[in-house]
Amino acid sequence: MSAEVRTTTETEFADWLRAVNTGFLNSAPPKPEEVAARLAGTDLRRTWGAFDGGRCVATYRSFSQELTVPGGAVVAADAVSAVTVTPSHRGQGLLRRMITTDLGEARDRGEVVANLVAAEYGIYGRFGFGRASRTARWTIDVPRTGLDRRRWTPPEEGGRIELIDGAELRKEGPEFHDRWRVLQPGAIDRDERWWRVNTGAEESGTPFTEPFHAVYRSPEGRVEGLATYTVEGKWNDGKQPANIVSVRRLTATSPAVEGALWRFLCSLDWVVEVTAGQRSPDDLLPYYLPDPRAARLVGTADYLWVRVLDTVRALEARTYGVPGTLVLDVRDDAGVASGRYVLESTPDGASCAPTSRAADLVLGAGALGSLYLGDETPTRLAALGVLTEERPGALARAEALFHTPRRPWCPDMF
Ligand SMILES: CC(C)(COP(=O)(O)OP(=O)(O)OC[C@H]1O[C@@H](n2cnc3c(N)ncnc32)[C@H](O)[C@@H]1OP(=O)(O)O)[C@@H](O)C(=O)NCCC(=O)NCCS
Structure with missing residues (x-):
């Protein structure tokens, strides 16, 4: 194997971006203005590439992110993105070399977890990631809403x-x-570039369609909700309007405001259908409408994947459903999250420390990632054989401890 894996230099960055496009099956090279804009927002010390004969043949980058955990605290995350290996160089361990180095550095930097949105389900479990949140797509039949x-x-x-x-x-x-993201476990921060790219002020390589932005303001003028949407103009042969609204994002600081925004979208003239992707799997959307059956769940899939890098800090950062103690034996092939830990939840917060006490539960790093934000339950993971109860009653205790009232949700792609 001749490819050299290392961080990318400024002069190589255009070729690195070209390789990202190739890996994502986009044959168009990046435009110079996109290269310049992306370079300005990229930390080259965390931009990995594999180079063969002077050409970039694999890409991987990470950046600092903040992830909201149950209870509203945020933890420092190593967000992983732009993962590709050029088809001619697949299966030579290039991804494995890049991700192993990056996760090790992230742990040394003090990042608590690593995060990503997986293009394919099967790739990241072997690296200690667990599916940690889900996403849902909805379609609203507007005339049926009532x-x-x-x-x-x-x-x-x-x-x-x-x-x-x-x-x-x-x-x-x-x-x-x-203000919103700390209310929602699984939400992440958005940097300045995110706002520029998502308002068309910066070239991103993807054609930009100017959307509408509807904000909900409190009587005092404070923004409490935001809906970004586009409209596909359609009329049928009988000159009847059949426009479709696609909601890119809708977030609100309270269910009342969220409901008001959904009803606003479903009341737009000429609109017969509202579609929404990347919603929470336990979205209240149907119940904001007079006839909830007007909203149909049309698809759901895993979304955010989490890899715990520091078990003690990760478990101490979140809150738990009840006070209690649990001894977790975490098995991690990479040795990053592994160890036996006693988790103690009290009304004043949680503590976690290495212990030699007998384990209540044994689980892998992936199962820990799936439990972390509250999307999976210990009982379901035990049923799937990826978590084992070592002491009778421990599973029920874990169930009560890890329970969260609402499921995690990340509305953003990265
Ligand atoms: C996913 C991708 C980066 C993997 O590249 P690769 O050259 O196979 O990577 P490696 O050789 O380092 O393989 C790492 C491991 O992942 C496994 N793997 C690779 N692709 C996989 C897939 N699609 N599904 C399941 N496992 C996969 C390999 O078998 C290997 O496992 P092992 O080390 O336990 O034997 C590459 O196929 C690619 O660029 N795909 C298209 C873009 C994409 O999907 N990127 C991911 C974005 S989140």
Whole structure:
């Protein structure tokens, strides 16, 4: 094997981006303005490549991210992205070399977990990642909602909905998102580049369609909710409007505001269907509508994958459903998260420490990642054979401890 795995230099960055495109089956080379914009927001010390004969043949990058955990604390995460191996160089261990080095460095930097959105289910379990949240796609049959679109009224809660443009969103969105994301386990932060790319102010390599942005303001003018959507203009042969709204993102600081935004979208003139992807699997969306059956869950899949890098800090950062003690024996082939730990949850917070006490539960790093944000339950993982109860009653205790009232959700792709 001749390819050299190392970080990428500034002069190699355009070729590195070209290799990312190749790996994602996009034959177009990146435009110079995209290369310049992406370079400005990239930490080259965490931008890995494999180089063969002067050509980039594998790519991988990581960056610092904040992940909200149950209870509202945020932990430092190593966000992994742009993972590709050029088809001619697959199966030579290039991904394994890049990810092993990066996860080791992330652990040394003090990052608590690593995070990614997996293109394919089978890739990352072997590296200690577990599926940690799910995503859901919904379709709303607008005429069935029971909403009277001729009588759209402002939200009953006293706030108002306004349409704003991308420049205004860049001003108001970041502060709103920072207030929202700590309310939602599984949510991540958005950097300045995210707001520029998602408002069309920066070239990203993907064609940009200007969306609408509807904000919900409290009576005092504070942004409490945000819906970003596009509309596909469609009319049928009988000159009847059949427009479809695609919701790119909808987040709100309370269910009342969330409901008001959904009803606003379902009350737009000419619209017969509202579709929404990347929603939470336990979204309340149907119940905001007079007829909940107007909203259909049309697809669901795993979304965020989490790999615990520091078991003690990860388990201490989140809150638990009840007070209690549990001894976890974590098995991790890479040796990163492994050890036997006693977790103690009290009304004042949780503590976790290495222990020599007998284990209550034995689980792998992947199962720990799946439990961490509250998406999976110990009982389900035991049924699947990836978690073992070593002491009678331990599974029920773990169930009560790890229980979270709502499921985790990450609305963002990275
Ligand atoms: C996914 C990808 C990077 C893997 O490249 P690769 O050259 O096979 O990587 P490696 O040789 O280092 O393989 C690492 C391990 O992952 C496994 N693997 C690779 N691709 C896999 C897949 N699609 N499904 C399941 N396992 C996979 C390999 O078998 C190997 O396992 P082993 O070490 O236990 O034997 C490459 O196939 C690719 O670029 N795919 C298209 C883009 C993509 O899906 N990227 C992931 C974005 S999240």
